[in-house]
Amino acid sequence: MDRRSFLAAAAVTFLLPSQQAEAQQTRTLKTDPFTLGVASGDPSTDGFVLWTRLAPNPLSGDGRGGMPSRGVDVDWQVATDERFSSIVRSGTAEARPGAAHSVHVEVAGLEPGRDYFYRFRSEGRLSPAGRTRTTPTGETPLSFAVAACAHYEHGYYTAYRRLAEQEPELVVFLGDYMYEYGPSGYTALAGRVRTHTPGKCETLADYRLRHAQYKSDHDLQRAHAVAPWLVAFDDHEVENNWAGSVSSTGAPAPAFARRRADAFRAYYENMPLRRASVQGAVLRVNRRVSWGSLARFHLLDTRQFRDDQACLDGVRAGCDDRLAAKRSLLGADQWRWLEDGLRESGTRWNLLGQQILMAQRDYKVGPGREVNLDSWDGYAAERTRLLGSLSGTSNPVVLTGDAHMHHLADLKTDFDDPDSPVVARELVTSSIASDGDGYRDKTWIAEALQENPHISYIDQRRGYIMAKVTRDDISVDYRTLDYISRKGAPAKTAHSLTIPATAHART
Numbered sequence: 001m002d003r004r005s006f007l008a009a010a011a012v013t014f015l016l017p018s019q020q021a022e023a024q025q026t027r028t029l030k031t032d033p034f035t036l037g038v039a040s041g042d043p044s045t046d047g048f049v050l051w052t053r054l055a056p057n058p059l060s061g062d063g064r065g066g067m068p069s070r071g072v073d074v075d076w077q078v079a080t081d082e083r084f085s086s087i088v089r090s091g092t093a094e095a096r097p098g099a100a101h102s103v104h105v106e107v108a109g110l111e112p113g114r115d116y117f118y119r120f121r122s123e124g125r126l127s128p129a130g131r132t133r134t135t136p137t138g139e140t141p142l143s144f145a146v147a148a149c150a151h152y153e154h155g156y157y158t159a160y161r162r163l164a165e166q167e168p169e170l171v172v173f174l175g176d177y178m179y180e181y182g183p184s185g186y187t188a189l190a191g192r193v194r195t196h197t198p199g200k201c202e203t204l205a206d207y208r209l210r211h212a213q214y215k216s217d218h219d220l221q222r223a224h225a226v227a228p229w230l231v232a233f234d235d236h237e238v239e240n241n242w243a244g245s246v247s248s249t250g251a252p253a254p255a256f257a258r259r260r261a262d263a264f265r266a267y268y269e270n271m272p273l274r275r276a277s278v279q280g281a282v283l284r285v286n287r288r289v290s291w292g293s294l295a296r297f298h299l300l301d302t303r304q305f306r307d308d309q310a311c312l313d314g315v316r317a318g319c320d321d322r323l324a325a326k327r328s329l330l331g332a333d334q335w336r337w338l339e340d341g342l343r344e345s346g347t348r349w350n351l352l353g354q355q356i357l358m359a360q361r362d363y364k365v366g367p368g369r370e371v372n373l374d375s376w377d378g379y380a381a382e383r384t385r386l387l388g389s390l391s392g393t394s395n396p397v398v399l400t401g402d403a404h405m406h407h408l409a410d411l412k413t414d415f416d417d418p419d420s421p422v423v424a425r426e427l428v429t430s431s432i433a434s435d436g437d438g439y440r441d442k443t444w445i446a447e448a449l450q451e452n453p454h455i456s457y458i459d460q461r462r463g464y465i466m467a468k469v470t471r472d473d474i475s476v477d478y479r480t481l482d483y484i485s486r487k488g489a490p491a492k493t494a495h496s497l498t499i500p501a502t503a504h505a506r507t
């Protein structure tokens with residue numbers, strides 16, 4: 001049975017005919033409330049979080065999605081089979097108006113290392129079904145996807161669709177899930193194939209509405225329904241290049257604190273995150289997820305706890321402040337948490353998922369140097385300390401978003417010394433949609449690679465990364481699409497590599 005017929009069968013079997021008739025009579029929502037799809041995330045050995053958000057009219061301008069100002073019950077089911085004939089967990093959650101009628105169900109008590117299927121029902125309406133997975137024990141291999149940066153105006157979400165078709169067991173999403181700009185607020189070199197909801201996101205209603213617009217995309221829904229996601233935000237879920245408590249547009253601190261709180265709230269409401277992520281004013285996305293004894297993901301937050309960018313941000317030359325020893329990207333608490341996690345990790349592989357380019361990158365061809373002060377180059381001393389820690393860690397690999405281009409880099413304790421040892425490989429995923437089809441002029445890539453010999457591959461087409469992890473190695477495919485300004489582009493593997501596990505790994 002293919003997935004489409006399974007969905008049709010599932011729709012029939014969730015309710016007995018008598019129940020369906022009863023539900024028709026008691027229904028108060030006139031149209032389907034499951035327009036935003038379903039999602040799951042943060043798997044453990046015995047469970048995961050399930051998500052949906054009711055929105056019969058997702059683009060209603062007040063950000064309420066067409067829902068009434070009362071709570072609505074949502075039934076949920078978890079089964080071991082696609083037909084939902086063997087249901088192992090079920091219950092009812094309340095979708096409250098204070099949470100934008102989202103539900104976050106944390107399911108526990110399941111078996112490790114297997115697929116589960118889930119769906120919701122509310123007021124007689126049935127959601128699409130999703131597939132998710134508990135994490136295994138032992139060294140069971142893992143296939144996962146890495147994605148980032150999905151500007152809705154810049155192109156269709158074909159890359160999400162192609163990613164879903166590859167049926168990864170896990171999706172790691174590294175930021176810029178949505179963009180806060182108003183229509184045409186950020187076009188860069190791209191055209192525009194569709195239009196953001198009105199205005200720049202500044203209020204809770206704005207952010208809720210924008211998330212609903214993004215979530216309405218069926219290719220995105222497909223990618224969520226195929227596997228659990230590990231999500232972390234970067235800057236655009238709040239505001240371009242914000243830093244900790246500092247707005248990049250000079251907003252007074254109290255106003256930015258309010259805006260950030262609203263953006264965080266809407267982000268949580270729309271993401272498959274566990275309740276423990278909400279910690280007062282902090283939205284905690286730095287966390288660890290282990291895939292048995294094979295791999296441990298260390299998800300980092302390089303945005304919320306950072307010092308303000310040095311020298312007014314941007315790509316610049318001659319900013320000595322960026323080298324200051326005291327500057328921090330992770331913040332003291334997260335730094336300690338990461339150090340502890342790397343030291344105590346007993347897994348063979350340690351995969352750091354984080355937002356911004358870690359490798360040094362000189363943007364100026366020829367003599368002199370220009371670097372991006374929003375990336376790790378703006379926090380160079382802390383990078384050196386982190387790479388020191390990684391050199392004592394079992395098989396570290398760094399996963400990165402933000403750049404809107406695939407990169408493959410060697411991370412070295414001294415990037416300017418050709419003999420400096422390689423501590424880890426950095427796999428930077430291109431964007432799902434941001435910057436559109438890509439740039440026509442490619443001559444700069446050869447120059448950029450020559451200028452940065454520790455970077456061996458750059459590709460400006462849209463795409464994502466697929467990786468397969470085993471005890472012995474990680475095989476990596478950089479997937480690209482030639483266009484997203486029209487629908488239907490195929491994805492192809494533009495570059496591949498295998499990262500062998502090192503002999504001195506501790507496990």
Ligand SMILES: [Fe+2]
Nearest residue numbers: 149176402434
């Ligand atoms: Fe981005």
